[in-house]
Amino acid sequence: MTMRATLLFAFVVLLFVGTGIVQSWNVSLTILNMGLVSAIMALGVNMQWGYAGLFNVGVMGFVALGGLGAVLVSMPPNPEHIAAGGLRVVGALILGALTIAAAIFAWRRLKTARGLSVVAILVVGFFLYRALLDPGVAAIEAIEAASTGNIGGLGLPVLLGWPVGGLLAAGAAWLIGKTALGLRSDYLAIATLGIAEIIIAILKNEDWLARGVKNVIGVPRPVPYEIDLQNDPAFVDRMIAWGFDPVTGSTIFVKLAYAGLFLVILLGLLWLAQAALASPWGRMMRAIRDNEVAAEAMGKDVTARHLQVFILGSAVCGLAGAMMTTLDGQLTPGTYQPLRYTFLIWVMVIVGGSGNNFGAVLGGFLVWWLWVQVEPLGALAMSAITAGMADGSWLKGHLIESVAHMRLLTMGVILLLVLRFSPRGLLPER
Amino acid sequence: MEPLNALVTFANFVLVPATAYGAQLALGALGVTLIYGILRFSNFAHGDTMAFGTTAVILTTWGLQAAGVSFGPLPTALLALPVGIAVAAALLLFTDRVVYRFYRAKKAVPVTFVIASLGVMFIYNGLTRFVIGPDDQRFADGARFLISARDFREMTGLDEGLAIRSTQAITVVVAVIVVALLFWFLNKTRTGKSMRAYSDNEDLALLSGINPERVVVITWLIVAGLATIAGTLYGLDKSFKPFTYFQLLLPIFAAAIVGGLGSPLGAIAGGFVIAFAEVTITYPLKKVLGYALPETLEPDGLVQLLSTDYKFAVSFVILLIVLLFRPTGLFAGKSV
Numbered sequence: 044m045t046m047r048a049t050l051l052f053a054f055v056v057l058l059f060v061g062t063g064i065v066q067s068w069n070v071s072l073t074i075l076n077m078g079l080v081s082a083i084m085a086l087g088v089n090m091q092w093g094y095a096g097l098f099n100v101g102v103m104g105f106v107a108l109g110g111l112g113a114v115l116v117s118m119p120p121n122p123e124h125i126a127a128g129g130l131r132v133v134g135a136l137i138l139g140a141l142t143i144a145a146a147i148f149a150w151r152r153l154k155t156a157r158g159l160s161v162v163a164i165l166v167v168g169f170f171l172y173r174a175l176l177d178p179g180v181a182a183i184e185a186i187e188a189a190s191t192g193n194i195g196g197l198g199l200p201v202l203l204g205w206p207v208g209g210l211l212a213a214g215a216a217w218l219i220g221k222t223a224l225g226l227r228s229d230y231l232a233i234a235t236l237g238i239a240e241i242i243i244a245i246l247k248n249e250d251w252l253a254r255g256v257k258n259v260i261g262v263p264r265p266v267p268y269e270i271d272l273q274n275d276p277a278f279v280d281r282m283i284a285w286g287f288d289p290v291t292g293s294t295i296f297v298k299l300a301y302a303g304l305f306l307v308i309l310l311g312l313l314w315l316a317q318a319a320l321a322s323p324w325g326r327m328m329r330a331i332r333d334n335e336v337a338a339e340a341m342g343k344d345v346t347a348r349h350l351q352v353f354i355l356g357s358a359v360c361g362l363a364g365a366m367m368t369t370l371d372g373q374l375t376p377g378t379y380q381p382l383r384y385t386f387l388i389w390v391m392v393i394v395g396g397s398g399n400n401f402g403a404v405l406g407g408f409l410v411w412w413l414w415v416q417v418e419p420l421g422a423l424a425m426s427a428i429t430a431g432m433a434d435g436s437w438l439k440g441h442l443i444e445s446v447a448h449m450r451l452l453t454m455g456v457i458l459l460l461v462l463r464f465s466p467r468g469l470l471p472e473r
Numbered sequence: 474m475e476p477l478n479a480l481v482t483f484a485n486f487v488l489v490p491a492t493a494y495g496a497q498l499a500l501g502a503l504g505v506t507l508i509y510g511i512l513r514f515s516n517f518a519h520g521d522t523m524a525f526g527t528t529a530v531i532l533t534t535w536g537l538q539a540a541g542v543s544f545g546p547l548p549t550a551l552l553a554l555p556v557g558i559a560v561a562a563a564l565l566l567f568t569d570r571v572v573y574r575f576y577r578a579k580k581a582v583p584v585t586f587v588i589a590s591l592g593v594m595f596i597y598n599g600l601t602r603f604v605i606g607p608d609d610q611r612f613a614d615g616a617r618f619l620i621s622a623r624d625f626r627e628m629t630g631l632d633e634g635l636a637i638r639s640t641q642a643i644t645v646v647v648a649v650i651v652v653a654l655l656f657w658f659l660n661k662t663r664t665g666k667s668m669r670a671y672s673d674n675e676d677l678a679l680l681s682g683i684n685p686e687r688v689v690v691i692t693w694l695i696v697a698g699l700a701t702i703a704g705t706l707y708g709l710d711k712s713f714k715p716f717t718y719f720q721l722l723l724p725i726f727a728a729a730i731v732g733g734l735g736s737p738l739g740a741i742a743g744g745f746v747i748a749f750a751e752v753t754i755t756y757p758l759k760k761v762l763g764y765a766l767p768e769t770l771e772p773d774g775l776v777q778l779l780s781t782d783y784k785f786a787v788s789f790v791i792l793l794i795v796l797l798f799r800p801t802g803l804f805a806g807k808s809v
Binding site: 098169173222223225226229230232233234236237238240241244245247248382386389390393444445447448449450451452453454455456458459462463466 | 514572583587588592593594599602719723726734778782785786796800
């Protein structure tokens with residue numbers, strides 16, 4: 044790490060320590076944990092954009108799929124629901140996949156009337172699919188709709204769900220890459236944006252899968268529950284012996300445990316990413332990014348490498364999404380929106396320094412900290428500005444209320460300032 | 474089996490709303506496509522530009538209403554449009570000066586502009602919420618219906634009514650006027666021709682003495698007009714909420730891309746393709762089929778191809794299908 048990087052990371056540490064002292068250690072650790080997750084997301088986007096120049100604006104979709112992975116692995120199974128309609132649903136999904144495969148096959152092989160036959164295959168396939176799927180879904184959702192009403196999960200440890208979340212995202216990325224990576228520039232960007240919306244729409248509406256907007260709550264944890272710690276005499280005694288309040292101590296202990304887990308994963312990924320970037324593979328990726336035509340002339344398979352890095356980056360985003368769902372303890376498809384889960388991650392990568400893994404991580408921590416803290420800081424500033432105004436005046440009320448919208452404004456200003464005055468980010472690629 | 478009733482039901486729930494929505498999308502997509510054609514980037518801030526222009530219109534409308542001014546049976550917001558357009562134009566020109574011009578001078582790659590427009594999007598989004606707050610605002614006044622369902626039934630003696638809200642009629646009329654003006658401007662005037670020349674071949678246009686900065690300024694002015702009008706029409710027809718406008722970005726982009734980025738005709742076609750697909754696919758056709766088919770064939774279910782919540786997803790599925798077969802859209806758009 045360079046001097047500059049060391050200083051900037053020291054500054055980030057200072058921010059978190061300061062938050063701990065001024066506000067509370069609970070707040071600081073909460074921000075830190077999401078900061079760790081954000082840093083991993085930024086690392087994933089940096090692989091696609093920084094290494095290979097792929098403009099993926101569908102980060103949100105992969106993050107959500109990762110969350111789905113964690114839920115499907117860790118939630119207790121609902122055998123009754125699966126018995127009611129599981130087979131039909133699985134059959135319908137297979138039929139749907141076969142329909143699409145048949146359509147692709149027909150498009151490639153047929154010589155005459157292929158447009159018409161492809162449409163015919165798709166239309167017939169769609170109605171068969173719905174005829175098979177709908178009763179199955181209805182049967183599953185009918186059972187205890189208020190409390191479960193979905194197929195549940197495998198009931199395995201949630202830590203297993205993290206790689207599975209990554210795999211789900213990777214699978215989706217493969218599908219998307221196969222179809223969309225041939226598109227040029229902005230067409231690819233909008234296509235990924237759209238695919239992310241489609242993924243969220245599916246998560247929101249297919250209640251049998253993940254309860255839709257009814258949310259999956261109570262996702263199992265890899266760390267102990269606060270209440271168990273508080274009921275554990277050994278833990279309480281130790282906290283009292285160290286001079287802490289056992290209740291606060293238990294919340295901090297849980298957050299520290301998460302932070303430890305996340306840190307191990309972040310450092311592992313960072314090490315892998317650095318090794319990859321320094322390897323011949325990394326050099327090749329950057330060569331492709333900087334001059335596609337030349338790289339192709341040298342015999343590099345540009346399309347295959349793009350697909351590869353697209354899948355890798357998306358898998359990392361999916362992993363982060365699974366970690367986030369575990370940290371929240373719930374999957375809430377209704378809350379995924381591109382401003383927060385796609386564009387904010389992009390701000391992190393650009394501000395941190397695209398092409399530089401440490402930059403992406405730094406951007407993740409810094410921008411997330413700001414995203415959370417802009418509101419209290421803004422409220423402080425605004426109360427100073429409005430101090431001279433009469434209490435209860437229209438303008439004062441409006442200004443103080445508006446503080447809630449400061450964070451969007453601030454993020455935009457920061458992104459534009461960095462893009463203009465330090466276009467390669469705080470930690471430029473070397 | 475009553476074909477007329479089937480037709481009226483279909484018109485009432487699909488044809489009329491989709492036409493109005495299509496016109497709004499087309500106006501939005503025209504703005505996106507013009508920016509792509511002339512400034513050569515996808516402007517992610519377009520949805521929020523619409524929101525900001527509409528905010529100015531709403532505030533002016535409230536001012537006019539407070540002053541007792543009204544536009545008879547038409548919504549007062551139409552009177553406020555010029556003010557909204559002026560405010561949006563000022564904002565866009567200011568943005569161009571402090572953000573985009575720098576990158577233009579540096580001849581930055583298009584994706585830099587796109588990322589800068591992400592920053593602009595955040596700022597506009599915050600600005601709009603700052604000014605008017607994040608809540609729903611209604612500002613439509615004037616007559617509510619051109620034809621109400623009851624009047625239509627009395628007039629025709631059919632079982633089904635056809636309601637046309639005045640906002641829907643106004644949307645279509647205004648959109649037709651705006652599009653006609655735009656095409657007249659692009660095809661007949663000297664400035665419009667120079668803009669098209671600049672869009673087709675920048676270097677050649679510069680050689681023939683076209684002033685690029687003037688072209689850029691005029692583009693932003695037109696975009697401000699299109700965005701504010703589209704936003705106001707959408708707000709009159711449905712309602713105004715900053716977050717909804719940010720989300721409108723998705724179908725608008727879909728429309729612009731389905732038509733082919735950079736092609737004004739494509740943007741209009743794309744707008745209607747997306748709107749009709751969204752409305753038809755998510756509308757339960759049971760009633761229509763009930764009238765259209767013989768009794769024995771009447772469907773039991775709702776015959777809704779996809780649930781209404783898949784609205785946004787539909788526009789993108791169409792986008793993907795079109796892109797798979799025509800990678801630069803129906804009207805062969807550009808790619809930079």
